[in-house]
Amino acid sequence: MVLLRLFSFLLGHVSLVVRGEFLEKFVNLAASRGIYLWDITRLENDKVRVKVRISDVRPLRHIARATQSSFKVRERRGMPFMINRLKKRKLLAIGGIAFLITLYFLSSFVWFIGVTGNDKLSDEQIKKIAAQAGLRPGVAKWELEPKEIEKIIREQLPSVAWAGVYIKGTHVIIEIAERKLVQEEPHKGPAHLVAGKAGLIKEVLVLNGQAKVKEGETVLPGSILISGEILQEVKPEASNQPLPEGQEPSAPQYVSHFVQAKGIVRARVWYEGYGECRLAETVEKRTGQEKISFCIKFRGKEIIISGPKESPYQHYEVKKIVKSLPQWRNIGIPVEVTTVHYLEKVVSRLNHGLTGAKQIAEQKAMAEISAKLPKDAKIVERRLEVVDTGQHEDLVRVKAFVETIEDIGVIKPLKTHEEARD
Structure with a gap:
C-alpha cells in the first residue's frame, strides 16, 4: 500500500468528486478494468470522493458515461503538478535549488x-x-x-x-x-595555632606547644593562641666558687624548640545578620508554559520561520539565543539564527501584614548568619531586634544577633631561625 501511494505521488494523482445514482457500479467497473481507486469517501447518497492516478482519469470518463455518472477534479497532487508550478515560477525554482546547494555546501564545514x-x-x-x-x-x-x-x-x-x-x-x-590531582597533605612542619576570627576566649586545651592566651582574653583574627616556638631555659654549669663581690648572676638564656602547635581553643564569637520585607509586595512566578519562535536575520532583515512574532502572554520573560555563522576564510557570513523563548509569568500581590513581614525578615536575617556559621559551632544565645528608623514606611527591618562557642584555631606555618637565615 505504501509503495503504491509513493508511486502515485511520483506519477501524480487527483482527487475526484463523483456524482451519480450507480456509484457502486462505477467503483466496481473501475476495479474490474484495473483502475486503482483509494481513499473512497461517501459525501452524500449520490456523491463520493475518490483518488486516482493521472493516467487513469481518461479511462474513467468512459466508465462515467457507462454508469450515467459525472466527476470533477477537486485537487491535484504529486510530482508532475509541482514541476508545472515551478515552470511558471522559474526564479523561485532557481532560488530553491541555489539554496539547497548552498545549504549542502555550508554543511560540509565546521561552524x-x-x-x-x-x-x-x-x-x-x-x-x-x-x-x-x-x-x-x-x-x-x-x-x-x-x-x-x-x-x-x-x-x-x-x-x-x-x-x-x-x-x-x-x-x-x-x-x-x-586528571584527578592529589590533594595537598596537611602541613607537618612547625606552626602556630592562630585565631581565625575575633572572639572572647572560653577554654584553652594545649596538646602541643605553648599557650599564649588564657580564659577571658579577647583576641583578634591572626592572634597567636598556641605558639609553636617553645623556649627552654639553658642553665649554666654549677660552680662551687662564690661570685666575686659586686658581680650579679648572669641573665637566664633560652633556646627555641620548634613544634607544630596543637590544641583546642574555644571562644565566644558573635555574628550579626540583617533582613527586611515589605508589608505587601508583587511577586512574579513562572507557570511553566512557553512559546518558542525561530527567526533568521539576513542583512538586517528578519524572517520568522516558526512561532509567534510577539509574546502571546500578558506577563512574560524573554530569553534570546543568537547564533551566527563564524567567518570562513576571512569572509563574513551575515546570517544569524535567533531562538526566542517566551516564558509565561503570573503576577500576584502578596499582603504579608505586619506579623508575616516580620517573620520573613527574621528568616532572612538568620539565613545570612547561618551561611557564616561553621558546622561545629554551638549556638548559646539568639536575639532578634526590629529596627526602627523613625519614619513611616511599609517595610519591616530586622537585625539578628547570635552568640556561639566554637573552635577558632587555625594552623599557620612558621619559619625557624635557621630557615629565616637561609
Missing part, C-alpha cells in the same frame, strides 16, 4: 565547536589548543583528523587524561576527562 567534561580547564584553553591542531570554525570536515587532534590536546594539556573529538553535522564536540 560550531563545543567542549564538555572540563572542570578546571576553560573552554577557551581547550579550543586554543584544538585550533593549533587545525580545528577551528570554518574548516572543511574532510580536512579534520580527530585522532591527531585528540593526541595534540593530550600532549599540550598535561592535566587532560583522555580526549575525544566527535563530528556531528556542523558541530564538533570535544569531550575530555581531567
Whole structure:
C-alpha cells in the first residue's frame, strides 16, 4: 500500500468528486478494468470522493458515461503538478535549488565547536589548543583528523587524561576527562595555632606547644593562641666558687624548640545578620508554559520561520539565543539564527501584614548568619531586634544577633631561625 501511494505521488494523482445514482457500479467497473481507486469517501447518497492516478482519469470518463455518472477534479497532487508550478515560477525554482546547494555546501564545514567534561580547564584553553591542531570554525570536515587532534590536546594539556573529538553535522564536540590531582597533605612542619576570627576566649586545651592566651582574653583574627616556638631555659654549669663581690648572676638564656602547635581553643564569637520585607509586595512566578519562535536575520532583515512574532502572554520573560555563522576564510557570513523563548509569568500581590513581614525578615536575617556559621559551632544565645528608623514606611527591618562557642584555631606555618637565615 505504501509503495503504491509513493508511486502515485511520483506519477501524480487527483482527487475526484463523483456524482451519480450507480456509484457502486462505477467503483466496481473501475476495479474490474484495473483502475486503482483509494481513499473512497461517501459525501452524500449520490456523491463520493475518490483518488486516482493521472493516467487513469481518461479511462474513467468512459466508465462515467457507462454508469450515467459525472466527476470533477477537486485537487491535484504529486510530482508532475509541482514541476508545472515551478515552470511558471522559474526564479523561485532557481532560488530553491541555489539554496539547497548552498545549504549542502555550508554543511560540509565546521561552524560550531563545543567542549564538555572540563572542570578546571576553560573552554577557551581547550579550543586554543584544538585550533593549533587545525580545528577551528570554518574548516572543511574532510580536512579534520580527530585522532591527531585528540593526541595534540593530550600532549599540550598535561592535566587532560583522555580526549575525544566527535563530528556531528556542523558541530564538533570535544569531550575530555581531567586528571584527578592529589590533594595537598596537611602541613607537618612547625606552626602556630592562630585565631581565625575575633572572639572572647572560653577554654584553652594545649596538646602541643605553648599557650599564649588564657580564659577571658579577647583576641583578634591572626592572634597567636598556641605558639609553636617553645623556649627552654639553658642553665649554666654549677660552680662551687662564690661570685666575686659586686658581680650579679648572669641573665637566664633560652633556646627555641620548634613544634607544630596543637590544641583546642574555644571562644565566644558573635555574628550579626540583617533582613527586611515589605508589608505587601508583587511577586512574579513562572507557570511553566512557553512559546518558542525561530527567526533568521539576513542583512538586517528578519524572517520568522516558526512561532509567534510577539509574546502571546500578558506577563512574560524573554530569553534570546543568537547564533551566527563564524567567518570562513576571512569572509563574513551575515546570517544569524535567533531562538526566542517566551516564558509565561503570573503576577500576584502578596499582603504579608505586619506579623508575616516580620517573620520573613527574621528568616532572612538568620539565613545570612547561618551561611557564616561553621558546622561545629554551638549556638548559646539568639536575639532578634526590629529596627526602627523613625519614619513611616511599609517595610519591616530586622537585625539578628547570635552568640556561639566554637573552635577558632587555625594552623599557620612558621619559619625557624635557621630557615629565616637561609
